[in-house]
Amino acid sequence: MSEHHVSHYLCIGCPLGCRLEVEDDGTDIVEVRGWDCKRGERYGREEHTDPRRVVATTVKVRGALWARIPVKTSGSVPKAMVREIAKAVRNVEVEAPVRLGAAVLTDVLGTGVDIVATRDVERV
């Protein structure tokens, strides 16, 4: 029989920060404990096997009140790619006006995930 192992994670699904225990038997997850909601259980499984994050950053915008517009990945991306994605987004430049949800970069680094604006900016 293979050895059971318990890993500890802190759920980032919401500010409650549930302390999770993920027990595996060497290959598969046996149980996720310590969650308050289903989101926590899902997070525990995902963090154990394929940790992912939503990345929020900014891009340059011309012709707006501010020099930057906030953006995010339209879905979660592998945690190991976060820095690379932030770096790739740094070179993007857009022109005001921009609408919330508009893609400023599509399929970033082949992840299938877009970089989308998280607010409207008007032309000033």
Place this chain on the structure above:
Amino acid sequence: MITDEIRHLARAYDVVISGGGPAGMAAAIGARSQGAEKILLIDREREAGGILWQCIHHGFGLHHFGEELTGPEYAQRYLEEVLENDIDVLTDTYVCDISPERQLKLMSGRHGIAVVDAKAVVLAMGARERTRGAIRIPGERPSGVLTAGLAQKFVNMMGYLPGRRVVILGSGDIGLIMARRLTLEGVEVKGVFEIMPHANGLNRNIVQCLHDYDIPLHLSTTVVDIHGRQRVEKVTVAPVDGALKPDLSRAWDIDCDTVLLSIGLIPENELSRKIDLRLDPVTSGPVVNSTMETSMNGVFACGNVVHIHDLVDFVSEESVLAGRNAGAYITGRRPPKDNIRLLPGDNVAYCVPHTLSSEREHIVYMRVRKPIEKCSVRFGEVLEKKLRYVFPAEMVNIKVKPQFLENFHGDALRVDVVQR
């Protein structure tokens, strides 16, 4: 910027709200829902929305909208609702004074000095950051020492980096968020230093902002010296003992060009002081009753100006209530007077609101002084609520239903958070 500037400023309003951040926007919508017709929302910035515009990270709105939004998305949703409700939004404007008859003196970029009458007022000015002077860090006075929230505005809105090698003092949420943000912009974050033995920010931010990027968090450690003639060149940090006294024999130096301070927020109550509102020395915000009314008739307050919240969702919740009550006030519908005072007891720094009515349901917000696991919140003998843990960094909120209060006949109820 969402087009929101009013062309005509009326002479009188039902409800005037000072501050167009999350608290003010929610209060405006709350006032509308109770029948207030002419509502004016005033903000000193060029657009309403407040600090949310610069909080580009996600994690907002889970309680309020049931989904996870970024700060700007949360702000835009609220602002759209404000505009759909025909609320007048006046930006680039300061509220300078409020008379006892609720006449407001304004200073506006577009309208100059103006006076408006209000049947009810809501104070929603938010908070500002504590600075170096607040904790008296010894050392030289070079450039490169700034608050984390200012750095956040530089990076996320203005497109400036505050430096290349950064030390963060204080483990407040804004500092943790900025540790990650600056790392993603290619800045080297040398570490986060916290004088207390526990972190000040939310646990989730320790995980996703520090652990994810291998940024060290040094607890019970503080900055004892800042060096540099023109620009910060290095800082000296040292561990502290149980009385928070630094042990200089174990101090070490860190090369850096920037020090970010994330050492807490102070409710912005210059206006409240000017009009002589009664303030709570612990929160440094106005004392409020269960309708969020201050010590001045018809003047309500909500959000960070009353007490510092860690989640915007709770700001919205509290502020909708304040706005509703302001709306009800102008129609002459006054709820029964509060008859119970809350007294913060063991491990309770403060409670908001400060008083309750035994005839209505309330949400009581409180902050503890020290972390405890497996504990109970006790309202005298009438209500006990078990909690898995409490942390100073996480506000505790407890729903108090009237059935718990109906058999209570005293006028003061002590609130304790104790080990089970």
